[in-house]
Amino acid sequence: MKHSRRIYLDHSATTPVDLRVVEAMNESMLEHFGNPSSVHSYGRDAKEALDFARISVARLIDADSDDIFFTSGGTEADNLAIIGYCERNRDRGNHVIISSIEHSAVLLSAKVLESRGFKVTKVKPTPSGEVVASDIEKAITVGTLLVSVMHANNEVGTINDIGAIAKVAHAHGAVFHTDAVQTFGKISISVAEMGIDMLSLSAHKIYGPKGVGALYIRKGVSVSQRQFGGHQEAEIRPGTENLPGIVGLGTATDLSRNEMTTEAVRLRQLRDALWSQISNSLDNVTLNGHQENRIPGNLNITFKGVEGEALLVALDLEGISVSSGSACSSGSTTPSHVLTEIGLSPEEANSTLRLTLGRGNSMEDIERTAEVIIKSVIRLRFMDKPFQDITSGRYQAVRA
Amino acid sequence: MTKSISGDNSPDQKSVAVLMSGGVDSSVAAALLVEKGYKVVGFTLKLWDAEDEEHARKVCCTTVMAKDAGRVCAILGIPHYTIDLREDFRREVIERFEREYLAGRTPNPCVHCNSKVKWGRVWEKVKAIGLDWIATGHYAQLVVEANGETTLRQGIDQTKDQSYFLWEIPQELLARTMFPLGSLSKDEVRDLARKLNLPVAEKEESQEVCFIPRDDYRGWLKSRHPELHDGELAGEMVDETGKSIGKHDGYPFFTIGQRKGLGLGGGRKLFVTHIEPLSRKVFVGPEEELSHHEFEIEGLNVLSPNFAFNGENGYTVKIRYRDAGHSAKLTRTTNNRMVIRVEEPVRSLTPGQSAVLYKDDRVIAGGIIC
Numbered sequence: 001m002k003h004s005r006r007i008y009l010d011h012s013a014t015t016p017v018d019l020r021v022v023e024a025m026n027e028s029m030l031e032h033f034g035n036p037s038s039v040h041s042y043g044r045d046a047k048e049a050l051d052f053a054r055i056s057v058a059r060l061i062d063a064d065s066d067d068i069f070f071t072s073g074g075t076e077a078d079n080l081a082i083i084g085y086c087e088r089n090r091d092r093g094n095h096v097i098i099s100s101i102e103h104s105a106v107l108l109s110a111k112v113l114e115s116r117g118f119k120v121t122k123v124k125p126t127p128s129g130e131v132v133a134s135d136i137e138k139a140i141t142v143g144t145l146l147v148s149v150m151h152a153n154n155e156v157g158t159i160n161d162i163g164a165i166a167k168v169a170h171a172h173g174a175v176f177h178t179d180a181v182q183t184f185g186k187i188s189i190s191v192a193e194m195g196i197d198m199l200s201l202s203a204h205k206i207y208g209p210k211g212v213g214a215l216y217i218r219k220g221v222s223v224s225q226r227q228f229g230g231h232q233e234a235e236i237r238p239g240t241e242n243l244p245g246i247v248g249l250g251t252a253t254d255l256s257r258n259e260m261t262t263e264a265v266r267l268r269q270l271r272d273a274l275w276s277q278i279s280n281s282l283d284n285v286t287l288n289g290h291q292e293n294r295i296p297g298n299l300n301i302t303f304k305g306v307e308g309e310a311l312l313v314a315l316d317l318e319g320i321s322v323s324s325g326s327a328c329s330s331g332s333t334t335p336s337h338v339l340t341e342i343g344l345s346p347e348e349a350n351s352t353l354r355l356t357l358g359r360g361n362s363m364e365d366i367e368r369t370a371e372v373i374i375k376s377v378i379r380l381r382f383m384d385k386p387f388q389d390i391t392s393g394r395y396q397a398v399r400a
Numbered sequence: 401m402t403k404s405i406s407g408d409n410s411p412d413q414k415s416v417a418v419l420m421s422g423g424v425d426s427s428v429a430a431a432l433l434v435e436k437g438y439k440v441v442g443f444t445l446k447l448w449d450a451e452d453e454e455h456a457r458k459v460c461c462t463t464v465m466a467k468d469a470g471r472v473c474a475i476l477g478i479p480h481y482t483i484d485l486r487e488d489f490r491r492e493v494i495e496r497f498e499r500e501y502l503a504g505r506t507p508n509p510c511v512h513c514n515s516k517v518k519w520g521r522v523w524e525k526v527k528a529i530g531l532d533w534i535a536t537g538h539y540a541q542l543v544v545e546a547n548g549e550t551t552l553r554q555g556i557d558q559t560k561d562q563s564y565f566l567w568e569i570p571q572e573l574l575a576r577t578m579f580p581l582g583s584l585s586k587d588e589v590r591d592l593a594r595k596l597n598l599p600v601a602e603k604e605e606s607q608e609v610c611f612i613p614r615d616d617y618r619g620w621l622k623s624r625h626p627e628l629h630d631g632e633l634a635g636e637m638v639d640e641t642g643k644s645i646g647k648h649d650g651y652p653f654f655t656i657g658q659r660k661g662l663g664l665g666g667g668r669k670l671f672v673t674h675i676e677p678l679s680r681k682v683f684v685g686p687e688e689e690l691s692h693h694e695f696e697i698e699g700l701n702v703l704s705p706n707f708a709f710n711g712e713n714g715y716t717v718k719i720r721y722r723d724a725g726h727s728a729k730l731t732r733t734t735n736n737r738m739v740i741r742v743e744e745p746v747r748s749l750t751p752g753q754s755a756v757l758y759k760d761d762r763v764i765a766g767g768i769i770c
Binding site: 307309310313314316317379382383 | 484524525527531
């Protein structure tokens with residue numbers, strides 16, 4: 001349990017705020033603290049900061065800045081897009097298509113729609129975690145209003161060809177929304193080229209603050225508001241703007257744009273090194289998700305015969321922070337819906353860890369992590385016997 | 401002869417997993433170990449789901465209590481994790497509890513929770529995670545004898561002593577266990593909790609069987625076993641002469657020594673003396689019928705290999721928790737069984753309950769009353 005410093009490998013859950021972001025936010029709070037709706041100079045300064053952030057976000061996804069609406073984060077953006085669009089356009093249809101491995105913000109938005117009389121089809125991914133356009137097309141009906149498929153999965157990291165899915169949706173008169181919380185600022189996105197009508201994004205996954213995000217809504221696509229008040233955000237999302245948060249999002253976006261390409265290359269190298277060290281030293285480990293087409297820093301590994309929660313604790317006690325399944329679903333050992341949807345058994349799902357690398361990680365971190373994982377997995381396989389009664393010894397202690 | 405109490409070992413930077421229920425006792429146990437310089441990690445077990453929040457607040461091992469344990473760990477500055485062992489608890493404790501009642505016996509679920517869940521799956525897991533010791537807030541002592549053997553002894557506070565519930569733990573695991581509260585009284589533990597500003601200092605004690613709401617095991621059994629509703633296990637009440645003197649609505653609703661709720665009306669004082677699941681008969685009789693001079697135990701666990709059990713005197717047996725104890729002669733009949741002969745007859749000997757054998761304050765063995 002001795003460790004000189006902690007190693008954070010859970011960047012898909014959240015990220016530390018970049019110091020440059022903190023500085024920009026401080027300036028916003030201390031100097032440009034005015035209300036953007038005010039006429040005086042303080043208000044104008046604040047309005048300018050707000051517009052700058054909007055332009056930054058728009059630029060990174062190749063959108064018009066008028067089409068960016070700030071929210072309290074990815075969840076609100078998803079809710080607003082899915083519920084807001086369908087409620088507004090229910091005279092034109094009553095069917096929604098999502099993938100079965102969406103984040104709960106999308107899954108539960110769809111459930112709300114179901115309770116209000118909409119029909120929802122959940123399309124299954126391939127075993128590598130990819131949602132395929134042709135499968136979406138098969139689910140489309142005359143009344144399909146909206147297709148919502150995440151850009152990349154938060155657990156297994158597989159990146160979807162959302163351009164192809166958007167095309168299919170449009171061919172049948174449906175609108176396309178994507179939850180891009182895991183890809184915004186990490187891989188390039190062009191809403192114009194990909195034909196995306198609505199896109200959700202969040203600041204805290206890209207070294208920005210928590211509690212702020214945005215929804216891109218293409219001109220001509222209308223959603224009904226879910227919050228009522230003043231004229232802010234074109235009345236789609238009223239309420240005095242979270243200016244420090246929005247400035248933080250804008251700054252984090254700028255930093256990501258500048259560093260995205262080199263950082264992606266660096267993270268891919270670190271990730272591949274970690275995976276090869278683990279897979280060269282341990283038997284019965286599998287990499288879930290698409291082998292190449294995945295978010296740069298993502299590894300999702302099943303360690304057969306090992307309980308993921310126990311491995312997570314063993315790593316945590318060594319100062320290494322990872323997650324088992326999705327961070328949102330921890331606290332209970334209900335297997336991750338994403339892992340079971342891509343074909344893992346509940347035991348395999350419960351034997352899975354997600355490691356997501358980020359800006360602060362070095363090759364030294366990777367080597368230490370690999371060493372501790374290998375040591376812990378061997379010990380757990382030898383001493384702990386999870387699932388023995390459930391699987392009649394199928395995964396019992398694979399001794400190394 | 402006593403070398404050291406294992407809860408008092410000089411800290412050698414060994415790591416200890418403390419099982420924390422969210423109550424006063426285990427919170428103070430963790431605090432004491434932190435104070436002694438061990439690397440302490442708090443674990444809260446999620447063992448079952450409470451039906452209502454009121455019930456969840458009162459007993460251990462629910463989500464509500466896990467929050468309290470988490471708060472205590474935050475104050476102590478130690479990591480805290482929850483282990484979900486609902487499957488193991490259901491199989492090892494709840495289902496066994498039901499089976500025992502349906503077999504006409506009265507089980508001790510806490511005994512099996514300790515030996516099968518806590519010093520079973522939990523120990524397996526925390527050991528595999530890389531921790532060296534396991535500790536709980538039980539009132540019992542572990543003493544390392546001059547010969548290196550670890551012996552289990554009663555807690556100093558006789559009114560709180562919980563050694564009765566610990567007899568089934570394998571000897572070799574006791575050697576990896578710490579009971580930091582063994583030499584303290586409950587009042588001292590509460591004082592310590594207040595001194596340490598632990599938010600659980602004033603919490604009420606949890607009582608009875610944790611997973612049974614309102615202590616109503618009959619209602620609980622009924623809710624889970626439709627055959628008890630339909631009267632399938634109903635039968636006759638039979639007196640000591642073999643005469644049927646009434647009817648009952650299910651033999652699992654009775655325990656040995658029970659006098660109230662027999663539905664036999666007035667007349668002489670009658671007690672449940674015996675339950676026969678096959679014929680579904682519940683036997684009643686006068687108080688004298690409850691007395692026994694000799695009985696047998698099974699599922700024997702011997703905590704000290706140095707005792708031969710050849711019918712010698714000088715032992716004490718407890719046949720239920722808070723039993724003052726009875727002088728007894730012990731004769732081991734097989735690997736698993738023992739015959740116990742008590743000097744003075746014991747009353748209400750209850751099959752399914754634990755009989756725990758002591759030599760002075762030391763637990764030397766235990767078993768289940770046949």
